[in-house]
Amino acid sequence: MTVDRPAIVLLSRDPGMRALVQRALRRRYANDYDVRVHGDAASTRETLDRLRADGVPVALLMVGYGAAEPDGLSVLEQLPVERTALRVSVVRWGDWSTTRPIFDAIGMGRVDRWLTCPELESDEEFHRTVSEFLDEAATRRGTSFEAVRLVGRRWDRRTQQLRDMFDRNHIPTGFYDVATPDGQAILLGAGVSDPALPVVLLHFRRDATVLQNPSDIQIADAFGLFEPVGQDEEFDVAIVGAGPAGLGAAVYAASEGLRTIVLETEAVGGQAGTSSLIRNYLGFPSGISGSRLAFRAYEQAWTFGARFHFMRAATALAASGNHLSVRLSDNSSVRSATVVVATGAAYRRLGVPELEALTGRGVFYGATVSEASSVRGKQVYVAGGGNSAGQAAVHLARYADRVTVLVRRSSLAETMSEYLIREIEAAPNIAVRYRTEVVGGTGTEFLESLRLRDVDTGREEEVPGTLFVLIGAEPRSHWLGEEIAKDRRGYVLTGADTPPRAGPRAAALLETSLPGVFAAGDVRRGSVKRVAAAVGEGALAVSLVHSYLGWLRAAR
Template identity: 45%
Template sequence: MARPAILTVDDDPVVSAAIARDLRDRFGEEYRVVRATSGAQALDALNRLALQGQPVALVAADQRMPGVTGIEVLDRARELAPGSKSLLLTAYADTDVAISAINEIGLDYYLLKPWDPPEDRLFPVVQDLLDDWREEHPDHTADVRVVGDRWSERSYEVKTFLARNHVPYRWYDIERDAEASRLRDLAGAGPTDLPLVLVPDGDTLRSPSTLDLAGALGLPTRAQQPLYDLCIIGGGPAGLAAAVYGASEGLSTVIVEREAPGGQAGQSAAIENYLGFPRGLSGADLTRRAVAQASRFGAEIVLAHTVEGLDARGPVRAVRLSGGVEIEARAVTVATGVSYRRLPADGLDALTGRGIYYGATASEASQCAGDEVYLVGSANSAGQAALNLARFAARVVMVVRGASLEASMSRYLVDRIEAAPTIEVLCGRRVVGCAGDGHLESLTLEDASGTREQVSAGWLFVFIGATPHTDWLGADVVRDDHGFVVTGQDLLLPAHAGAWTLPRPPYALETSLPGVFAAGDVRLDSMKRVASAVGEGAMSVHLVHRYLAST
């Protein structure tokens, strides 16, 4: 890839020279800084860069310019440099205009002038925007290559694991791509060997397990220490927050995650109501930032292992993992979250992973280009997924069991769905049957009166309910009838008589096994929101400190 460009535009020659100088000093080794002193000049520069095939990572424009304003430049940049990040430099009096631009043109960030000192006010903002751009535009020269059948459940699992762990890969469909057949023949692979995973400078993997795949990619699959202060089970928002606060406060900390950091929130196309991000951010972006932050403070992450049990060994809590692996810690935070509930429909199990999916990552959305997609669910996660799928699919049909979306979805999402021309909402319906030869081909829908209708469908995404997976906790950790973990003062209720045995009362997030805490969606009566999960994860570390100080 040619060195990406950063375009700056300001009609004040002194300011224009200053910002270009600052950006060259800080980012000049990796990026080409192009300077313009008017909106018209900036548009000419964008035209020239497009003709040269030069990627544009960032456009930073002053708002108050005669002729062509900064917002007009950034609006045109969406066509001339698709995917570039946008930064508006503005005075305090223009903040209303900047906030409107977030909704109207998708402005990424606005920065009040002046930005001195740049080390504190300019560079961190620009660095974040450039990091996001790099994440969205990876260098594909060293990509992992995956050869398989798009209707194969194992191929789907491999692609999902790579995407959610931010490993760039190229996909070759054995039924559609001649290159896929060539690679299969070169590897001497048969049908049972698919998917093939070709790792640069590594051995070819044949239908690898998740653990084998993680090991081949150099992802962490083993703990580095014999004993930790804190072991966190689950790498969603609650677990990552606990890792950041635990490691930053001096606790030796390890996270165990079965699939990939981020949890259910990591699959969200957009989280628009998270404090401090007025434009919103994707679940993948939030996860990437949180993992980097936790790693910076020294937290370890162990991937691709399933937790099978939890034992109390005196003052130590032992977490038993698949493959006979164990991690010992003085305290444990359970942050395993929840997963989407299985859809009770005839024929569904045989087609899961073959056109029927729980949740949806960006890779699935892009593979639906030009197709008709069905989606079951009516909560915020379903709404965000529908809007994301609508960017690619010819038509998205939401199947909603209730009478309307309003009862379970935020108003801002309902408004956007109603305004989307390619999204149709079918209320009072449910999916009762699925059929297909090797992959999904049709669905059976039923309305409230019992009338059934069969529709053609190649894609179904399911976003219903919330089920915790907590059987591995054993009898020492009290759960309710649905598997949610009981914590704090709820342990003292008559319904759980005898669950708490110590003289002191349990800490707020503490389970019935002292030293084991629960945070986020897995906990009984939690709010089921990203912000509350992050708060509980941080709070659990405060309680861990109190517990460790008392033992």
């Protein structure tokens, strides 16, 4: 079957700008994209309607804005285009009068990105930016390349876990429901009958490896991600967790020559890895998805020489003399002079039995990006009032008919960044219900309805919809023994908060009650729940590791 090329649609009523952008687009992208160029809104609207009728996706809708077309922002907002397309405002370099209106429009979700018109014959800065936009648009639509094929039951919990794990680790995956002809054809082609579901086919391997109901460790081994650690091997620092804090520590530790290993049980990025778009991280003015940011950090740490140990969970931590040992879920262990605990936090559970039973079948914890396309045309509810909930709502609104954010508080101001609040308020299909909580639900195979309660009046109502839960966090510190002091909620105590201890050294700023063990990120009491703060703590932890290693050498 022939698939039509995605379209790039440009509208500019400024002949000079139109000629420059048209030339740049057609010279570089015409082989892979259907580039359509217009000088008036009416013909642009006709083209968009025709593309939609023909089933051709629009990757970028680009509209000029400036002195020659002062209403460019409103025209861009009003033109009909699917929500998976990026709406891009194009301006001339040096037209500073456009900057504040564009930034305000982006902040309110009316525009996705902005771009400077190319002034040179070959403007590589322009093309770098366009390529990033096209990559993001392709991610929104879904990729056609399948490194892995996953066959399973649509709402099976394990199948959901694998889809999410592959997605967060940037593994191009095609999912096929076993009940469909396509799913059956793939199993037949792989020579699999009466399979133990889910089935994972490593399509990128020459030997076409087939795994039936595999464990995480079996998947890691099949991918070649597992590099055994020798019994006598010892590291300078073992980092437990590959979220922003762990990745920050890994980059700085490995780049400074420390023998570094990172232990991660799921996927790089932690909670931040599930965020569809982080717009307040330093250096990314247009924003970046959490998974993309995490994957770049992973590649950076790997380039510097950090070792990564995937799909093994830390189960215990013990000290023996000047050595530390992290016990793993496969009964192996990793020896290190120091440990950085960066296990982060997990989304708090609702604690509603009938909804817990439907986890992965209409009830999702976290902003499960792999499920976004499945809510097309549906009513979606997002429980939570923090940045993660806001980012999830904005992302899901590209697919769902309507998204309702459920907040127990009477305001979002104390828990959510201002830019997200403005974007939610401006989105036509996002609503916020304050002083509302989820108390029940119905469904057998799939969530059918939710029961919501007004916190003030106690009034309850049932509504149909899909639920995404992002209601705060619980620290992942259960694997740490009593040697590591924690507060009553399980957050790890560091520095001056730790109990007094014997010996010549007081606990350093991020050091725990066990010498040589440091904590960074959301698992630590007093941490700032922001990606940049977690990365900073990871970097700071490495400087403290250096000091501790120096003290150890001097004490010998």
